Amino acid sequence: MTRRDCLTLTTALVSSSCGRRKTRGYPGYALIATSGENALTVVDLQDFRPLKSIPLGAPPTAVVPAHTASASYVLTPSTDSVHLIDGNLTVALSHRFGGQLSEIRLTPDGGTLLAIASASRELILADPASLRVLHRIQLTATPTHFDASENGYVAISAGAKGVVELFHLAGGERRRIQRAGALGAVRFRKDGRLLLVSDLEAGSILALDVPSLQVVTELPLAMRPDNLCFNFDQGQLFVSGLGMDGVAIVFPYDVLKVEQTVLAGRDPGAMACSATPPYLFVASASGSDVCIMNIDARKVIGLVEVGGKPTYITITPGDQFALVLSANSNDMAVIRIPGVLANQSDPTKFRNKTGAALFTIVPVGSKPVHAAVIARA
Numbered sequence: 001m002t003r004r005d006c007l008t009l010t011t012a013l014v015s016s017s018c019g020r021r022k023t024r025g026y027p028g029y030a031l032i033a034t035s036g037e038n039a040l041t042v043v044d045l046q047d048f049r050p051l052k053s054i055p056l057g058a059p060p061t062a063v064v065p066a067h068t069a070s071a072s073y074v075l076t077p078s079t080d081s082v083h084l085i086d087g088n089l090t091v092a093l094s095h096r097f098g099g100q101l102s103e104i105r106l107t108p109d110g111g112t113l114l115a116i117a118s119a120s121r122e123l124i125l126a127d128p129a130s131l132r133v134l135h136r137i138q139l140t141a142t143p144t145h146f147d148a149s150e151n152g153y154v155a156i157s158a159g160a161k162g163v164v165e166l167f168h169l170a171g172g173e174r175r176r177i178q179r180a181g182a183l184g185a186v187r188f189r190k191d192g193r194l195l196l197v198s199d200l201e202a203g204s205i206l207a208l209d210v211p212s213l214q215v216v217t218e219l220p221l222a223m224r225p226d227n228l229c230f231n232f233d234q235g236q237l238f239v240s241g242l243g244m245d246g247v248a249i250v251f252p253y254d255v256l257k258v259e260q261t262v263l264a265g266r267d268p269g270a271m272a273c274s275a276t277p278p279y280l281f282v283a284s285a286s287g288s289d290v291c292i293m294n295i296d297a298r299k300v301i302g303l304v305e306v307g308g309k310p311t312y313i314t315i316t317p318g319d320q321f322a323l324v325l326s327a328n329s330n331d332m333a334v335i336r337i338p339g340v341l342a343n344q345s346d347p348t349k350f351r352n353k354t355g356a357a358l359f360t361i362v363p364v365g366s367k368p369v370h371a372a373v374i375a376r377a
Contacts, residue, residue: 024046025046025320026046026317026318028046028070028374028375028376029042029044029376030314030323030371031063031074031085031372032063032325033062033369034059034060034366036059037365038056039054039060039365048334050363055091056074057076058077058081059077060074060370061369062075063371064105065372066128067109071092072084075103077100077101080100080117081097082094082097082104084131087377093131095126097124097126099119099122099124101116101117101118102118103115107152108150110128112125112169114126114154117143121141121142121143122137123136123137123167137167139158141158141165144157145157145159145183145184145185147188147195149188149192150188150190150191151191151192152171152192153167153169153192154167154169155167157185157186157197157198159182159183159184160182162178162179162181163176163177163183164183164213166210166211166213175212181200184198184225185198187228188210189234190233190234192210195209196250202220203221203224204218204221205218205219205237205239207252216256219250219257221261222244222248223242223243223244226241227240227241227268229271229273230273231273232273232274235252236249237250237252238273240271245267245268246261247262247264248260248261262298262299264282264293264300265282265303266284266286266287268283268285270311271283272314278296279292279340280293281313281315283324284310288308289303290310290333301340304333304335304357306326306333307333307361308330309329311369312324312369314371315337320336323335323371323373325364325368325370325371330367331361331364332361332364333360335358337357339357
């Protein structure tokens with residue numbers, strides 16, 4: 001019997017032993033981008049089973065939920081296309097944008113679909129309803145990461161070139177700065193007045209004023225800032241990456257500072273936050289577990305073995321479940337968040353394992369890399 005078989009059997013036994021206290025799932029679906037298949041996998045989160053596969057004609061890498069109804073947008077980079085999935089879980093529209101698309105997102109108001117194209121060096125603006133391209137903005141370097149703010153700005157980093165470009169979508173203003181080394185992810189503070197940039201070369205977080213792009217401060221870190229994750233109200237930024245088995249906690253308001261660095265499992269990677277309770281879920285980039293930190297107590301309270309190398313985490317609305325994708329084992333582990341709390345009589349004390357929190361494991365198809373949770377239509 002393999003290690004995975006043992007894990008699956010244990011999960012099944014836990015679930016069956018608790019049959020008289022049946023856990024209600026979330027009334028919606030998880031749309032899973034399976035980069036090893038030409039389709040999107042749909043998991044019914046009411047009973048945690050694969051429901052259907054939506055053919056796309058190419059491997060998907062990202063899923064972005066719409067702000068209204070139960071629609072979603074799916075990126076298939078090999079065809080430079082975006083697909084609109086409607087509330088009936090079918091492909092309503094597909095449109096080829098061109099330019100070698102690498103990432104998509106909606107503006108915070110949901111009014112514009114944004115995409116970056118690496119080959120053509122473009123920021124592409126499209127209509128979310130029709131997927132019609134509205135405008136193409138030429139960039140000075142190949143884009144790698146981007147973000148959009150609630151006050152109408154879009155920021156783009158150009159990776160190895162060390163370039164950050166800032167655009168105001170309505171006013172047309174444009175600014176640009178260049179650093180000496182490689183840059184990573186960019187994130188706007190919630191009020192849009194500050195841009196946080198991963199400086200991979202220096203191992204720091206840059207805080208840039210918006211719109212001037214003047215450096216407000218540079219915050220040195222104990223690790224390379226590979227992964228950024230805001231908590232639910234964006235009052236704290238969590239940073240993980242190569243160089244330390246810990247998570248740095250950055251305060252982006254008032255006095256900008258790295259408030260604390262907390263040891264958080266082995267080789268911390270992808271992260272996600274729940275609001276109630278305030279937990280940070282941290283995937284081991286080289287292991288097979290998810291570390292859980294109580295944000296208020298600044299303490300690790302649990303470690304959940306998920307069986308495969310976890311690469312992406314998302315939280316269901318209402319903070320009932322953490323969904324953990326494993327591109328190696330082709331499944332989605334489901335952590336029941338109240339189960340973590342039930343194992344902790346004192347949230348400041350760490351228990352080595354929280355096995356009861358592993359609710360189930362769902363097969364989702366080859367190489368799952370991204371997911372979005374949507375409500376039922």
